[in-house]
Amino acid sequence: KPVILWFRKDLRLDDNHALAAADLSGRPIIPLYIKEPAAHSGALGAAQAWWLHHSLEALDGSLRKRQGRLVLASGEALDVLGALISESGAEAVFWNRCYDPSGTAIDIRIKHELQKQAIEVSSFGGQLLHDPSRLMTGGGTPYRVYTPFWRALEGAGEPERPVEAPAKLRLAAQLPKSERLESWKLLPTKPDWARDFGDLWTPGEQGAREKLRSFVEDGLDGYKENRDYPAKQATSLLSPHLALGEISPARIWDATRGLSKRMPAADILHFRKEIAWREFSYHLLFHFPRLASDNWNARFDGFKWRNDDDDFAAWRRGMTGYPIVDAGMRQLWRHGWMHNRVRMIVASFLIKDLMVDWRRGEAWFRDTLVDADPANNAASWQWVAGSGADASPFFRIFNPVLQGQTFDPHGDYVRTYLPELRELAANYIHRPFEAPESVLDSAGIILGQTYPRPIVDHASARNRALAAYDVTKHAV
């Protein structure tokens, strides 16, 4: 009798513990992906929907190479599983756990319901290096501060080695009927805003392994220093692959073992610490499921956001008049991704210079990032806002001109995404509004026409934000 292998945020055959266990059980496997209603699985952003489409195609391709295919079904997971169990006579369902609130709730409910029907259910880890319920402080409480969390993670010993994809799979000879991927309409129609995504991305586990390989070969050496410079393309670009589980953190960790003879240990350590930040975000979300909707620090509940719709629209469109902010927002639109340093700058600008509620920024990122991740996105927005666990203090307000000058000193990043500023000299590229008329003229720029004037004056906006924060401070 078959076992249903339910794929969730683990769209891979490599290091897939549920798959390995299903294979070991000797039963024929029915590989299944369920498109669940948004209300239960969290709204799927448009950019990630594009990714999901291609990722499911890739997974189906890998299964076809093994004489199988992926069964697609939509609906409530419990209903779909129930129907498939009756149709196929399956006696077991295996899957890898999700750690976001809706994923966890669904896990628990399905386990409970299927066990009542005497169906064998087994769930496995693998989305994280460590199960959030296991890595706790000595007092049995969750970690709220990153550094002790990192120490605990180091102290927990090396993560388990990844398991290889089975060379052969015993897939069920009679696979149930599948829905058509096209009918899910995950791709944009008109206009096709994702037309440039393919320049940077190859969804699927092959694409993920290739990104990992090239990063270990070319990017990891020097990562600690280079990772802050958006023009350098010095980071792994693994985040969208991680978001849908096309690669496991254990596989990434494993690729960084035994490299210290080839490159500085500090680079390897720094990269591992970033993987640990993802881990930390998930542990926070697991223990504080309202991370995406509520301020971690309740002091911010009384903060008087301005929430001006025109400001928010200018930010989304990359039309604020601050080139580093605008370049970041246009990179996001063009490639569904933004460099980490620039994410911090644009988030600080939205929250502090424009005083727009961080939740609106979080929602925009969720819709436009191919790597939109319930834990990392919410934790990072709260980190910038100052409302999060172990957050950057609110009064640390990035100056967009200085940030640009420091991290994009020649303006290469800005020029890539803002062609209208391409001819502007490096000393004005981050502050066109201070350039003399003659400099603007020779670069073909007319402020207010070819490129906007700043929508706020940073110095005054900074004071305005600090004053609002002060009121909040005294209110509690």
Ligand code: FAD
């Ligand atoms: P690398 O530098 O190669 O890092 C490797 C991996 O480590 C990443 O793929 C990611 O999983 C993890 N990582 C790296 N930096 C961070 C970080 N600061 N916090 C947590 N994990 C990290 N990341 C997401 O995956 N999804 C999101 O939705 C998301 N939203 C963000 C929103 C804001 C406002 C900010 C400031 C950051 C956000 N990040 C998010 C974190 C970070 O920007 C991205 O993980 C990183 O840019 C991905 O690029 P990379 O894979 O090349 O990173």
